[in-house]
Structure formats: C-alpha cells, structure tokens
Amino acid sequence: MEPGKTVLITGATTGLGLAIARALTKTDYRVYLTARQSSLPRFDMHQVSESEHVRIRALDVTSAEQRTRIVAEAERDWGGIDILINNAGIAYRAVVEHVTEEERIAQMDVNFRSPMELIRLVLPGMREKLAGRIITMSSVGGMMAMPTMAAYSASKFALEGAHESLWYEVRPWGIKVSLVQPGFIDSDGFQRVRHTPKSDRSKHELAEPYHEHYVNMGPFIERLMKSSRATPDSVARVVLKTMRRRHPPLRVPATLDALGFSILRRILPRNSYHWLLYKMLPKVDTWGPSPKRVSSLPPATKRDGSDER
Ligand SMILES: NC(=O)c1ccc[n+]([C@@H]2O[C@H](COP(=O)([O-])OP(=O)(O)OC[C@H]3O[C@@H](n4cnc5c(N)ncnc54)[C@H](OP(=O)(O)O)[C@@H]3O)[C@@H](O)[C@H]2O)c1
Incomplete structure (x- = not known):
C-alpha cells in the first residue's frame, strides 16, 4: 500500500469502474472518483460518498476543459496524480459496414483519444517525481477481434500499441x-453495448445480409458473460494488485479466459488460430449467402426487394 498517493479513476459509477471505486475508498490512497456530470447521482445510489480522502468530481473524458481542470486541482491540493486508472469506455456492436465515420470517431474518442490526452496531462508531474503509474483497462478485445466488434477492438488495439510505446x-x-x-x-455491461442504427436494423430483419451475425453473436457473448466466474469485484482486485506491484507487467490478463486466449495466441500459428476461432463462432455456416439459409426463408424475406419491412 502507498498511503498518501493520489489515484484518479474515470467512468466510476458503473460496472468495473464502480467495483474499483469501492475498493479504492477502503484504502489509504487519496482518491478522485470521476464520472460524467449526468452520472454523478449514481454514486449516491450506490452509497459511495466523499470523505477526507475521497473526492467525487465530474469528468467527461472527452472534454479537454474538464480534464485540465481536474488535473490542475489535484496538483494544487494533493500534489498531482500518482496513479491514473483509465476505465471509462464504450462499445459499439456492429459489423464494419454498419459503423459510420461519426460512430467510429465516437468510439475512438472515448476509448483511445481521451485516455491518451489524460495521460499526456499527468506525465509531466510523474516525470518530476520520478514515479507514477498508468493503468488502463484494455480487453480481450485488445488482443483478439471478434466479428461485430471491429470498432471496439480497433480502439483497444490502439490503446495496446500506444501503451507498449x-x-x-x-x-x-x-x-x-x-x-x-x-x-x-x-456483469450487466452487456446491456450497455451500443448498436448503430444499421446494426440495430440488421439484428431485427431476417433478410439483412448480416442478420445471422447479430442474432448469433449477441446471445453467444451474453452466454459467455453469464457463465464466467469473473466478476467486477474480481477484476477490481486485479487492478488494485497491479497498483501495488513493484514491477507490474505491461499486460495483465484479468480473467482466466483472457489468460487462455493470450496463451493460445502465442502458441498457435497465426493462421491456425484464426481458423480455430472462426470454427468456434456460433452457427457460422448459416452466416452470409448460405444457400440453405436463403432457400429456407419465406419468399417475402428473401433479398429480392419484395419485402422491406
Ligand atoms: N465488462 C466487461 O466484460 C469488460 C471486458 C473487457 C474490458 N472491459 C473494459 O473495462 C472498462 C469498464 O467496462 P464496464 O464493463 O464496467 O463498462 P460500463 O459498465 O459500460 O462502464 C463504462 C463507464 O464508462 C463511462 N463513460 C462512458 N463514456 C464516458 C465519457 N465520455 N466520460 C466519462 N465516462 C464515460 C460510463 O459512464 P456513463 O454511465 O456516464 O456513460 C460508465 O460508467 C471499459 O474500458 C471496457 O472496455 C470491460
């Protein structure tokens, strides 16, 4: 434990962020718990409140003004940020064709650009003290990319590359x-995944070319989440342990499946790895222009323009 050090966490009112926030409030660290202004009342709902060591502040990570303000306050009052935990994130569920430029920018803005900007703000203070820790929530999606998650994975792969540098x-x-x-x-993080207008329509319309991708991937991921033994609390424990390690590794798998995928990726030849994962996709033989699928559709739902529903 490093009493007296100042920690800042982003996106701390739900899911993993809330679990980490709760764990932090039980330590001797000085803590900035942050969330978007509109989400701050959730701290009250979860009985998380300010104390001598805990400050609750509004921080939309995409706002340059709010980022600068909070880092300046921490420098003025608590000697600067010693440990930055970049947790805030959003996830679009959509195939590449269904993500507009605007949506892709929004995904990268929250998950990649904003944490990098926060890092840039806290680094000068850390360099001056010859100490500091940057802990960023990546994902299995930052080491492997699943169908319908391209924009999310791109943001996490970008984080992985930038943090490696x-x-x-x-x-x-x-x-x-x-x-x-x-x-x-x-966790209920599944419910906060965003569909784009195009991915939402495809999910519901049988005749849409990517319909099977969505109706199979969504429940598949939900099943994997529900059957996981990892919880927000168990991941929070990994984060706190990483904060305290004298020599924390660059990459810290936080769940058993993350560890398994990182080993698979290392030991399997890349082509075999992709084929294995492809074969594991739910009902993948029904995706795309499967003759079986097209002939089994009622005439009105075939892609002949006769039914636009
Ligand atoms: N849960 C998982 O299975 C899982 C797996 C791998 C990686 N992760 C990563 O772990 C982190 C937390 O995930 P989670 O499952 O706990 O997700 P979550 O429950 O959806 O929480 C994400 C948090 O980010 C906040 N946020 C979104 N946009 C923001 C912005 N512009 N400024 C500040 N905060 C913002 C949200 O606040 P609002 O409520 O205000 O939108 C929310 O509190 C993410 O980086 C995610 O990619 C999660």
Whole structure:
C-alpha cells in the first residue's frame, strides 16, 4: 500500500469502474472518483460518498476543459496524480459496414483519444517525481477481434500499441504502465453495448445480409458473460494488485479466459488460430449467402426487394 498517493479513476459509477471505486475508498490512497456530470447521482445510489480522502468530481473524458481542470486541482491540493486508472469506455456492436465515420470517431474518442490526452496531462508531474503509474483497462478485445466488434477492438488495439510505446518511453523516469485485460465478466455491461442504427436494423430483419451475425453473436457473448466466474469485484482486485506491484507487467490478463486466449495466441500459428476461432463462432455456416439459409426463408424475406419491412 502507498498511503498518501493520489489515484484518479474515470467512468466510476458503473460496472468495473464502480467495483474499483469501492475498493479504492477502503484504502489509504487519496482518491478522485470521476464520472460524467449526468452520472454523478449514481454514486449516491450506490452509497459511495466523499470523505477526507475521497473526492467525487465530474469528468467527461472527452472534454479537454474538464480534464485540465481536474488535473490542475489535484496538483494544487494533493500534489498531482500518482496513479491514473483509465476505465471509462464504450462499445459499439456492429459489423464494419454498419459503423459510420461519426460512430467510429465516437468510439475512438472515448476509448483511445481521451485516455491518451489524460495521460499526456499527468506525465509531466510523474516525470518530476520520478514515479507514477498508468493503468488502463484494455480487453480481450485488445488482443483478439471478434466479428461485430471491429470498432471496439480497433480502439483497444490502439490503446495496446500506444501503451507498449509508452512503457519503453517513461521507464527511465520510473513510471509504470499496465494494460489490464479482462475477458468475459459476469456483469450487466452487456446491456450497455451500443448498436448503430444499421446494426440495430440488421439484428431485427431476417433478410439483412448480416442478420445471422447479430442474432448469433449477441446471445453467444451474453452466454459467455453469464457463465464466467469473473466478476467486477474480481477484476477490481486485479487492478488494485497491479497498483501495488513493484514491477507490474505491461499486460495483465484479468480473467482466466483472457489468460487462455493470450496463451493460445502465442502458441498457435497465426493462421491456425484464426481458423480455430472462426470454427468456434456460433452457427457460422448459416452466416452470409448460405444457400440453405436463403432457400429456407419465406419468399417475402428473401433479398429480392419484395419485402422491406
Ligand atoms: N465488462 C466487461 O466484460 C469488460 C471486458 C473487457 C474490458 N472491459 C473494459 O473495462 C472498462 C469498464 O467496462 P464496464 O464493463 O464496467 O463498462 P460500463 O459498465 O459500460 O462502464 C463504462 C463507464 O464508462 C463511462 N463513460 C462512458 N463514456 C464516458 C465519457 N465520455 N466520460 C466519462 N465516462 C464515460 C460510463 O459512464 P456513463 O454511465 O456516464 O456513460 C460508465 O460508467 C471499459 O474500458 C471496457 O472496455 C470491460
């Protein structure tokens, strides 16, 4: 434990962020629990409140003004941020064709651009102290990309690449950089996944070319989450352990499946790995222009333009 150090966590009112926030309030760290202004009342609902060591602040990670304000406050009052936990994130569920440029930018903005900007703000203070920790929530989606999750995976792969560079860059100042990689977690995070207008329509319309992708992937991922033994609390414990390790690794698999996938990825030849995962996709033989599927559809739902529903 490092009493007196100041921790800032983003997106702390739900899911993993809330579990980490609760765990942090039980430590001796000085803590900034942050969330978007509109989400702050949730802290009250979950009986998380301010104390001498805990401050609750509004921080929309995409707002340059709010990022600058909170880092300046921490520098003025508590000697700056010693440990930054980038947790806030959003996830679109949509195939590549169904994500517009605007949606892709929104995905990258919250998951990649904003945490990198926060990191840029806290690094000068950390370099001055010759110490500091950056802990960023990556994902199994940052080591493997599943169908319908391209935009999300792109954002996590981007984080992985940037943090790998950062790990080398700031090591000379004693700053430790870690990516925590949760896999499937038994949580309600599933309900907060966003569909784009196009992916939503395809999910509901049988005649849409990617219909089978959505109706099979959604429940598949939900089943994997529900059957996982990992919980937000178990991942929070991994984050706190990473904060306290003298030599934390760059990549920290936070669930058993994340560990399994990282081993598979290392030991299997890349082509075999992709084929194995492809074969494991739910009902993948019914995806796309399967003659079986098209002939089994009622005439009105075939892709002949006769039914637009
Ligand atoms: N749960 C999983 O299975 C899982 C697996 C792998 C990785 N992860 C990663 O772990 C992190 C937390 O995931 P989670 O499952 O706990 O997700 P979650 O329940 O959806 O929580 C995400 C949090 O991010 C916040 N957020 C979104 N946009 C924001 C913004 N612009 N500024 C500030 N906060 C913002 C949300 O706040 P609002 O309520 O205000 O929108 C919410 O509190 C994410 O980075 C996610 O990618 C999760």
